Amino acid sequence: MHKQSFDIEQRQSVLGTFFFLLMSVQKLIRMFWPLLLLYVFKGNATKLLEPKWMIGLSILVLLLIAHSILTWYNFYFLIKDKEFVLRKGYLKRVVIAIPFEKIVSINLKQNLVQQVLGVVQLEVDSAGSKKKEVAIYAINREIAESLKEQLASYKKDAIDSEENVVDEELVEEKETILQLSFKDLLRISIAKNHLRGLLIILAFGNNIYYQLKDLFESEITSAADQTENFLEHSSTMALFGFVVFVLIISLIISMAEVFLRYHDFNMTSFGNAFSLQSGLLKRKNITIPFSKVQRLKRSINPLQKLLNISDIQLVQANSVEVSKEKDKVSIPGCDNQKFKELCNKIYDDPFTQSTIDLKPHKIFRYRYFSFSCLLMSIPIIVLGFEFTCVWYFEILIPFLAAIIANQIYKRRVYRIGHDYLQVQSGIIAKDYSIIEVYKVQAVHIKRSIFQRRNGTANLVLGMAGSAVRIDYIRYDEALRIKDQILYKIEVTNKTWM
């Protein structure tokens, strides 16, 4: 690949104008689709052909085109003084400069439109304090690759000179870590949490129902009547059929989700970074240097345990609390061995170190018992006003709460080692996460009025991108762990990202 120079300001590919145009059209449609639907169904579509509407529409189209061209024309990017600079906007001018050492990751992406146009989106995530996400939306793949390489290489230079990292693995040899076949994807989707799919159905169903309600009021009422009638007269067999139907639907949704996201999933490691590619319609390409991993999470639900797979999540450095899935990179379908392999790649021998294992204080169990009692009682009491018989279920609640509290207590283990801290938790699924102690950003100790009485405390470790909670340990232990962590942070001169 020839080396491209980015010293001079340059614009995106001309195709970018089409991209911006299509995106703004999409945005408009997304905003106004119920209105459009209304027009089409109410038979008012012909109204759009009237001159008044035609003029309005054509002005809108012209505005959109002008907007796209101006957006494209005023969008520049360059590399200057070890900074990646973006200049954009025609009404409001924005200049964004990201120093290389603040770059967390560089991702190439393609959505459907970009795939058709043959351009690539390049995203740069920074660890700045403000949420400024930087993306170039439409450039040729070659340019994107070369830009990505330059950004990444500059970064490596900086790290190398600062730290003198001795890395035997710096030989640029790609090593496949995980590849998911069709069968793997099938297993992953079967073991998915189907509750989520169910919720999606409900949310979608509800949404669509309300959108269509105005249009087909009478049809819907009659259909609802029929369903009600059907439910009243149906046997348990039909009910069972209904449950199976819902299950199958949620399974299909999970499968669609999994196949869209993880189609042709390919994870390799080269040097000291991972590279991930996946996705069916939207091909994602993510690079994560090992050092940027702030936390490794693993979760195994009972179904996954049966199939010997687990979900792994790598939390990357980002100042904004990670709500977007983007900064949490999921690696589905890892078995035990793969998990160990991954941990050993990112961390330096994490499992052989001796640790002090702590359990939460016994009070923890009572706390969760009362908490879940309360939480579960609320829907029952509310429902009870409608159907009195529901109130009888309240008897079951203490038993259920006891089981849950016990389970949470049993699962919760804190492993505190010299360099690593591991937390095990979960109710139904088994959750696990491991962090490197020196990557902690802030240490909090919280003691409620009750905790002061029984000598316990909550320790919260603020990390970049997430927080690790160590609940209900003895106060003196919390202080000791805090001192140790602070000491560890202050003596280390390794950069945390």
Added chain:
Amino acid sequence: MRQEFENNQVWISDIPKSESIVFTNLLPKYKRLLNIQWIIFFALIIIAIVVAYFKFDDIELIWFGVALIVWSVFLLAKFSFIQLGFPKKGYAIRQKDLHYRTGFLTHKTISIPFNRIQHVEIRQGFISKMLDLSILKIYTAGNSAYDLSLKGISLQTAEEIKQIVTSKVNHDA
């Protein structure tokens, strides 16, 4: 394994202890600021309640009474918390980290090592400017919910702390 564990113990007792940190109390002026702020807040709410009662005829007297009682309970609780909790608030600066302690019902202590601070910011509101108070906001790369705002110090102290922090941060970088 066991042997190494014993080593850990020695190492732990050797490092600086949290118990030895001496916290500096916040300026008493800050309590005044808090009082003023909350008086304004509660005054606005009582005005809203009274206006709502006289404006809409269909609100019964009993609900007006309930609102008043709830209002006064919250008012009493808030102001007693401010008075009682104030002595508990404080900050401490060691050579390599900064600590802030706050909270009345739930005691909270936040510790941030200097080499994890991203940047520092000094803020002054309208009332706090009149009282010569300022807020020192300390940003880490951790999530924003856990950023630290050091309230109730004078502008001069804030500048001084900022000086210390930035010099340490730059020194480490």
